[in-house]
Amino acid sequence: MIQTTPTGGAASGGAVAGLLDSAGVPYAGPIGAAISFIIAFAVVYVLGRLLILPVVDRTLKTRELDEHARKPLKKVTSILIVFVAISVAFGFAGYGNFLQSLATVAAAATLAIGFAMQDVLKNFVAGVFIYTDKPFRIGDWIEWDGNSGIVEDISLRVSRVRTFDNELLTVPNSNLTDGVIKNPVAKGQLRLQFLFGIGYDDDIDKATEIIIEEAESHPEILDEPAPTVRLTELGDSSVGLKSRIWIDDPSRSDFVKTRSEYVQTVKQRFDEEDINIPYPNRTLGGSLDIAGYEAVAETADD
Structure with a gap:
């Protein structure tokens, strides 16, 4: 008995690749793997957006977190959903070996990326402190380093402040945590x-x-x-x-x-009521001596 294997590497593409191979589609394995990846990613991503995000949003609201804290946390949740969707899609498409190689490369690149992104990481950590310490909120009037304005947005890397001249300042979060911030409206x-x-x-x-x-x-x-x-x-x-x-x-x-x-x-x-608001007065006094005045006077008399 002669045993054959699916053409085009259909085994690596899962069920979709098998269907394509039985239909005589060339390169059934790679095409099936790509389709499986897209389907798995779309399903996990959509389910995550429809199920996970509303649950997270309700949980944050029940904890009475301010909008400036809920917004970045929901962004982080969306990023995690994308990451999970990609991981599941890799596994479903049979890209296990590729995923392992990718993890190795990512681990090797982490150190280099960390050094290259020191300022970004610094601002990210500063953003976390802003969310936890709450020195100001969206809508607050703040002053720092000679600048002042109304906070319009707070993200994990930068904050955006609208000045009273209607200019929009994009301020790295580390600038707002390393120095002194004046928040005149922090209290009632x-x-x-x-x-x-x-x-x-x-x-x-x-x-x-x-x-x-x-x-x-x-x-x-x-x-x-x-x-x-x-x-x-x-x-x-x-x-x-x-x-x-x-x-x-x-x-x-x-x-x-x-x-x-x-x-x-x-x-x-x-x-x-005849109460004066005086302004400063300055009195100048002294004398002026002119050298050679007597010689000039004698010459004039002659």
């Missing part, structure tokens, strides 16, 4: 300060009363904590009264608007 309330200068001859108690009254009458300034005024400076030309007020649920636009309105009303009350 924000304290504002402003230094009012009055003249030395003006009534300090009256000026303090005006500053407090205008703070209490402004609808956006909180009554608790109560506004306060302290004498903090005795300058060259003015007495400095520092006002401290609080606003609720602040944003940068609220902060600028409230402070501007408050300072304007205090200035108007100062004008009405």
Whole structure:
């Protein structure tokens, strides 16, 4: 009895390769393996997207994670689904030997890639710290290294911040974790300060009363904590009264608007009560000597 094997390596392509070989399709093995790979990958990937991602999303929501934390975790889950789909597809298509060779090459290349991607890995680790420590969230107003803006997106490598001039800054995450970040809206309330200068001859108690009254009458300034005024400076030309007020649920636009309105009303009350806001005065004194003045004068008399 003569025993034959499927032509074109059909055994390596599984059932699909067998069907192609029985139909007389040339190169049934490689073609069948490729089709098996595509089918297996598509099935696992689609099932993962339809079943795994919704479960992960619901789990993250039940743990009350913020959107800025859920978004990257869902991205990581999608990457894992792709990785699992590729692994299953390799096995289903009979690419076992190829997969082993690929793993060997990948292990050898990991060290070189690690050195080449130090900055990327650094930003990735920084992104993980941002998700765990939560120094800021999407929608927060932050300030760092002389820059400021509203956080629009946080990924595992970079964060995107929209400046108040409507410029979009793409900031590596390591820049936001290596230095000091100021987050004025991290808490529910924000304290504002402003230094009012009055003249030395003006009534300090009256000026303090005006500053407090205008703070209490402004609808956006909180009554608790109560506004306060302290004498903090005795300058060259003015007495400095520092006002401290609080606003609720602040944003940068609220902060600028409230402070501007408050300072304007205090200035108007100062004008009405004849309280001066002095500006620095400089007095120059001394004498000027001109060398050879007497000789020049004698020559002129001659």
